[in-house]
Amino acid sequence: MSLFRVFVDGQLFYHPHLSQLSITEAKVQEDAENIDSLTLSAPFNHPYLSSIQPMASTIVCKKDDLTVFEGRALDDGTDFYNTHTWTCESCLAYLKDTMQPPFFYQGPLRGLLEQFLSVHNAAVEEKKRFTLGTVTVTDNNDYISYSNSDYSVTLDAIQDKLVKTHGGYLQVRYTEDGKVLDYLEDFPDRSLQTVEFGKNLTDVKITRDHTERVTALIPLGAKLTETDEEGNETETDTRLDITAVNDGKNYVYDEEAVKEIGWIWTTEIWEDVTLAGNLLRKATARIAELAKGVTSMELTIVDESDTGADIGDIRARMYVRCISKPHGIDGTYLCLGRTRDYLDPSGNTITIGAAGVRLTSQSAKQEQNITSFEDDLLGQTSKIEVITGKVDQINAQKMYRTELVVDGVNIFRDKGQKSILRCRVYSWDKEITDTLPASSFVWHRNSGREDLDADWDSSHTGMKSITVTTEDVTDNGSFYCEITI
Numbered sequence: 001m002s003l004f005r006v007f008v009d010g011q012l013f014y015h016p017h018l019s020q021l022s023i024t025e026a027k028v029q030e031d032a033e034n035i036d037s038l039t040l041s042a043p044f045n046h047p048y049l050s051s052i053q054p055m056a057s058t059i060v061c062k063k064d065d066l067t068v069f070e071g072r073a074l075d076d077g078t079d080f081y082n083t084h085t086w087t088c089e090s091c092l093a094y095l096k097d098t099m100q101p102p103f104f105y106q107g108p109l110r111g112l113l114e115q116f117l118s119v120h121n122a123a124v125e126e127k128k129r130f131t132l133g134t135v136t137v138t139d140n141n142d143y144i145s146y147s148n149s150d151y152s153v154t155l156d157a158i159q160d161k162l163v164k165t166h167g168g169y170l171q172v173r174y175t176e177d178g179k180v181l182d183y184l185e186d187f188p189d190r191s192l193q194t195v196e197f198g199k200n201l202t203d204v205k206i207t208r209d210h211t212e213r214v215t216a217l218i219p220l221g222a223k224l225t226e227t228d229e230e231g232n233e234t235e236t237d238t239r240l241d242i243t244a245v246n247d248g249k250n251y252v253y254d255e256e257a258v259k260e261i262g263w264i265w266t267t268e269i270w271e272d273v274t275l276a277g278n279l280l281r282k283a284t285a286r287i288a289e290l291a292k293g294v295t296s297m298e299l300t301i302v303d304e305s306d307t308g309a310d311i312g313d314i315r316a317r318m319y320v321r322c323i324s325k326p327h328g329i330d331g332t333y334l335c336l337g338r339t340r341d342y343l344d345p346s347g348n349t350i351t352i353g354a355a356g357v358r359l360t361s362q363s364a365k366q367e368q369n370i371t372s373f374e375d376d377l378l379g380q381t382s383k384i385e386v387i388t389g390k391v392d393q394i395n396a397q398k399m400y401r402t403e404l405v406v407d408g409v410n411i412f413r414d415k416g417q418k419s420i421l422r423c424r425v426y427s428w429d430k431e432i433t434d435t436l437p438a439s440s441f442v443w444h445r446n447s448g449r450e451d452l453d454a455d456w457d458s459s460h461t462g463m464k465s466i467t468v469t470t471e472d473v474t475d476n477g478s479f480y481c482e483i484t485i
Helices: 091-096 109-123 155-165 256-260 276-290 366-378 383-395 450-458
Strands: 004-008 011-014 026-032 037-042 059-063 066-075 084-090 103-107 130-135 145-146 169-174 177-186 192-198 203-210 216-220 223-228 232-239 265-269 295-300 319-324 329-341 349-353 402-406 418-427 441-446 465-469 476-485
Touching: 004 037, 037 059, 037 383, 059 192, 066 091, 084 091, 091 169, 109 130, 109 155, 109 177, 109 276, 145 155, 155 169, 203 319, 203 418, 216 276, 265 276, 295 329, 319 349, 402 476, 418 476, 441 450
Parallel strands: 130 177, 192 319, 216 265
Antiparallel strands: 004 011, 004 059, 026 037, 026 329, 037 084, 059 066, 066 084, 103 145, 169 177, 203 295, 223 232, 295 349, 319 329, 329 349, 402 418, 418 465, 441 476
């Protein structure tokens, strides 16, 4: 079973084997097209609550030795029970902290990203800096020309000048030498797991957004230039179009989509395209995407790596084989999003983009279809038992936390005072204190005197609650309970 831990500024904040460092939530939301996020919660008696400083502290989540999240807290909130919750954003958000001055750039695509990162790195501290890694997004001419007369946020500049124009994805890798930013046309990783109906797929939600569908596109390229009698070249307000290479038409359209929903128009600009043939090629590929609309699927899964199986986990930014015949799903899809609750993996989900997915068509012989579908489900008994077994296996691997309740005062000010300490044990959100034998509870005192503390510990075992008086505290002391399950 893998070991999940949380660190704050290099200091251990959560460890599943240390009850005094318990937390109540650690949910990471991975987003292949945006900034990852983390929701972190800890009870009121966590000893390091004050160590998390929003916008300042670096929060790192590790699964074994693999960094699965690094970023910063944006806020700090509490609920009725004084449980602290922080919403955190990943380190990619550091690119929002700097500004790009007005610039004019001509050259290869990689060079522009290098320029953006160079300006960013010069303006921030070491922990916010990035090294440029792999760049697989290309331009046909390997030459782009961009300018900006205003200051712009670094991440916005990268998105506007590169990602939105040339496509691709930003990806942060964590290495021993620091953070590496890749700009990839596509993700190379493939999951070794298969998500399959009747095996490890527990729920399916398919969403199709038809409001974004377009059937006709007017593409525009770079602004045209003209040369005067003296040979001076000036830029005009007229942009390149495809009329000369598209039978006199300045647009492309999807014939099947027009027959289905009619003419719906839009226009897009490719600032770096200077050849009409290249503009037509880009527009043809783009209208094929726009005509389909946006289709996404949210799959609730049992990740086999969470059950202790020796297999890599499923993450956003990798391709996953998904099969569910009742839903018309059969293919390898890009995992665009991943919600992973490290304390309660039973509700983990992945979101995949699948523009070509179609639900199984409804036949005129509806009763026959329902009957055959029921037969198919009945034939899946053994597979359903498999997935039930995996869910039971996850449930068996309980995530425990403890809560120390003080009946009395936390700080003794007068001689003769006393307080009763009770240790409550929870499996996820259910209290299980009464189900545990008293022998599971061992109390510890930390007063700075190891020999005396050891004697005190030996006389406070096998108790679910203890009474602490001023005689137990000579100068100062803290108390905690260790549970063996």
